[in-house]
Amino acid sequence: MSTKDPKDTVRVALLGCGTVGGEVARLLTEQAGELAARAGARLEIAGIAVRRPDKHPELPQELLTADVTGLVTRDDVDVVVELVGGIEPVRGWLLDALKAGKSVVTANKALLADHSAELFEAADASGVDLYFEAAVAGAIPLLRPLRESLAGDRITRVMGIVNGTTNFILSAMDATGAGYAETLDEASRLGYAEADPTADVDGYDAASKAAILASLAFHTRVTAADVHREGIADVTASDIAAARSLGRTVKLLCICERVTDEDGVESVAVRVHPVMIPLSHQLSGVNGAFNAVYVEADAAGELMFYGQGAGGAPTASAVLGDLVAVARNLVLGGRGPRESAHAALPVRPMGQTPTRYHLSLYVADVAGVLAQVAQVFADHGVSIAAVRQSDSKGSASLVVITHLATDAALKSTVDQIAKLDVVHEVVSVMRVEGEDQ
Template structure:
């Protein structure tokens, strides 16, 4: 008797998982209580050699639909929406537990998969879908199940953190650092999913759903990438004692009627350099979880890469195999709260605004009047000579927390003000 494992995909992560299953078979058997038998690996091209995986050639197949029907646990590492969704539903229909790292699929259509797994009484696990090797999903699902999560905020995309960190340390432009990231393998040839924030958005949807027991899809997460961040933004942030990070922020808030709601957003944000997330370097990830009883928790580690991600996959795989041996399934979806999802216009945060103004008396008063008219309070203001035009001044402002809609009205009025030459940058500030 053994627990039969089917692997869908044999890329960097899939190869690392297969290699571990084969080379550490005896040790994994001891941990599970029965042997984990790799019965097949589905790939597009069975003729392509994959020596790094250590998988015997006869185990490769291009018939993924047949493979999932003869496994006890199916590990999906193909990525994308289809055929992954169809294959996982078929696996569940045939009684297999599922382990996946597919954040795009979970962000778009997780509920249908959760429901199918619950009906079939099988495990549906996805630790590797968010933050790679960092144990984050299991603490939210299990360790904090008796606590109330108030906020989840963190860096969940290594590519964008590498780019912003390098821009901050060197002063280089976005395009130059992106090219370097691609050369080093930190960014894909088409980096859109990372630099536009789509990858982080899918992860934010998963985290918000788990933390607040509410179904949140990727489409409901506000998303803004880092492509508009300039060296001037980085320089201005540094002068203000701040650093720019792409953050995923999910929090339980009170709406205008006084009822609880969920805010889920991904965007560049400024952090004080004293904030723990400000010191997260290179392609590392880190996530803060704030709860009622446990207080602040921080999870930190490698958020991507073949072996780190394989570690999370194998953790889910071992647990799913153990559960099958005792005839039970682990925790499933809890979406009982069904909180409404707040739009970005209702969000409250502080802001950093960089603008160029006419260098003459009365300008600061005119600018301050615009903020006052919109009910936005200024926390600090710094004025310097403009580097390119002696008749202009560079004005940097940090506001107190304000509603997004009020800030948008403020920016519009500033753009129409005669004393303002240009509004160059508006960014949210967290952690003050």
């Protein structure tokens, strides 16, 4: 453990100087007086690592370096702020930094989702801090409340909109009635989707965040591989229309739950997929690039956190909050929260996770169709919550919403219903959340 005297200057190594890094550098300079008053020490940039120093004429040249390992282990560096992203080579850099006794502030969700145990161990061994508020939901103070404010409570559920790109696309599909492909094109044109949107639209980004949230909420190591993940590429205009006609909307949610089975055994279920939620639910009004996370805890009840989930300035705000916390700890002594994995609950597979389905079908307009469909549900032990039938030109529309059942039972129910002769088309299948059961 590196022992440092209380100090009046905390020196920061910045890795990466893109949109977020640039904002962090700007705010560190412009708000220097304010930050010093809050941190109890001046925050000073000791160096900035960028791939090509010659490509950054806008930055003070004497601070720039391409030698990341050299910078993060330099004697005069106290804190490393990592804004490069991706797993390798960042993982090695941060382990080097932590082993050299530097605290780390990072916005790297992919790294945290898969390697937080290793990083926390290195931080512990050196007695330094690891903060990562900006890794989930950008500017929204969310990880600190989960790790600290709710430390005396028992969280049962975390459910959130944590990816702005997919939320923008689904909001736009809902507003215009357009299909997925053309809305994605529009989002790309407007700069709301990356040139390669895979990480967002296929749910990888949200799954990383879900892993981080579940780990903190349930004191259990959850990695991205533990998260059941479905993206939004299969959401159709029909799905959105079906939701709308039922007073619901479609969102890509990350859902982290504590599940207790009949024998009282606890596990956690963590998933990312499109969901129908009622328009009356707090999360339904979260549109465009905004993020929001809904938390349920035994004592606190329902909580919601809302704000900007991405962007240079919002993310920089979260990074600076962490940086002030690290600086305060260096000045006053003390440590930020350590890994909390003492509960070590098992992760429940998706098939055994309780969910509810909405199913919208075109069926033959003949007597006895509902009876046939209902029998399939009964055969799989799935209980029906509501049914709506309506006729239209020779074919009838049938909408079913189920009670809770295991996802596997629901899936095989739908598979078998699709094979019934009387079923002309499965218009929409979607999981349902956020309503009374």
